[in-house]
Amino acid sequence: MTINIALVTSGAVVFGCDSISSETDYFLRPLDYVVKDEGGNFVFDEDGRVTAKFSLDRLQNVVTNSFGGVTKMFSISHGGVEAAAVTSGLATIGGKTISALADEYCAQDPAAETLAQVAEDFLAFMRRKYGEVIPLEYQYVPEIEFLIGGYESASPFSGLYRIRVRENTCVPVYVKGNTGVGWSGQSDGVERLIFGIDGQLRSQIMLAVNETLDKFQRESNENFARILRELMAAADLNEIPEGVNTDLVAKPAFVLATGSFQLDIDYANLPLQDAVDFVSYLVNLQSGRAKFARGVATVGGRTHIGVVTRSNRLRMLSEPELVHRNVGFGNDQ
Structure with a gap:
């Protein structure tokens, strides 16, 4: 799981995300579904095996492992379109990370002219990559979701789109001057803060x-x-x-x-620093819920913040440089 935030103001699109990636698998409590006789005893066949009958909706998607340091935010700017994306869901396709596939997309020609075209082209690109590995019509294929936002040269407004790869949908969230905040992934804490529920x-x-x-x-x-x-x-x-x-x-x-207890926030006129602080707060809120709850944390790690403006591509804030600290045991410094 993950938490992705995208805030659209009148002057910028601010993205935020955590850096934990989770591995999941489908599990079932088999003893609840093993065939029994009238006395409540398990029914065995001639080989000493039992039969379990269950509906597929009883399968539970359970986190089996999580690790940090994952890149979930990246630029997908094309031509005159300054665009970036944050991703949730499946972390790799065919052994390649989503950010690596985004680099492949950016290296393509021709360049898109509108933010909507970037979102639609990126959706088509990711569906092709996904379909090369897993048939998209398969019912239990995990979803990949993106929040894509930015600016285009021909429009004075920013925009935000939500795409789902398996579902094959590209939905405008904030366009034509509309502002607000959107999210994806594990977002119950964020929803309670913004909506009250x-x-x-x-x-x-x-x-x-x-x-x-x-x-x-x-x-x-x-x-x-x-x-x-x-x-x-x-x-x-x-x-x-x-x-x-x-x-x-x-x-x-x-x-x-819905909306009765919604926070009254003037998203359009938030100063850029306030917008950055707000997005960071939302990510940390969800990360804190996951950290202190029982079980494997599925949201957390370093909080990443990125800003897209009309004149600048995705700019990551306060990102650490790679360092090499383990220099060995020698004295030749």
Whole structure:
């Protein structure tokens, strides 16, 4: 997993990401699905083996390993388009890192003229690379997602697009002067800060409320039917008199309002330093949740920040240079 942030202001696009990469695999608790007899004992065949039956949606995607120092942010500028991307999902394709494939894309001709064209061309390029290794129609192919943002020479505005390789979608997030923040990857902490609630919590609340409403409606209908039967029996009636409305009240639709607790941030007019600090804060917030939670941390490591402006390609901030410290045990310094 990862956390990717892209903030679009009126003067820049600021990217942020963590630097941990995770390895995952599909797991299942087999004993829950092994065929048993009426006495609850496992059923063995003549070779002493058992049979497990389960639906594929019971498979769980579990993190098996994670490591840091991964590059998830890179330039994909072409021609007059200053563009950069951050990636989440699959870290390599055919033994090549996503950043290495991005370098291959940038070396291509011809140059794109709009940010939308860069996003669409990059999506097509990555699908070709992915399809050379894994059939994209396969159901359990892991997704690769990118947030792509920047400027184009013919437009005064910045923009941000979201592409998903397996899904084959390129969706504009902020274009034509719209500003705001977008994210991808593991983002529950960021969502709670910005919206006051994250998607998983929202689903759980709606499920609990709707189950309660269903139970209330069912019990109310049963109670109404009982009262009606008793009234008819007391009045010695065999049928309901004409003109009596016995329509029951329909279950009310429950929709948890979104945006009610959203932070009011003037994204368009954020000074560049504030924009950098804000993106860094969001990445560190998600990294902190992963660090202190039980299990393998799937977000964390060094926080990387990059800035794209109209006049500059992706500029990485405060990135350390490679160093060689292990000089051996000799005294010839």
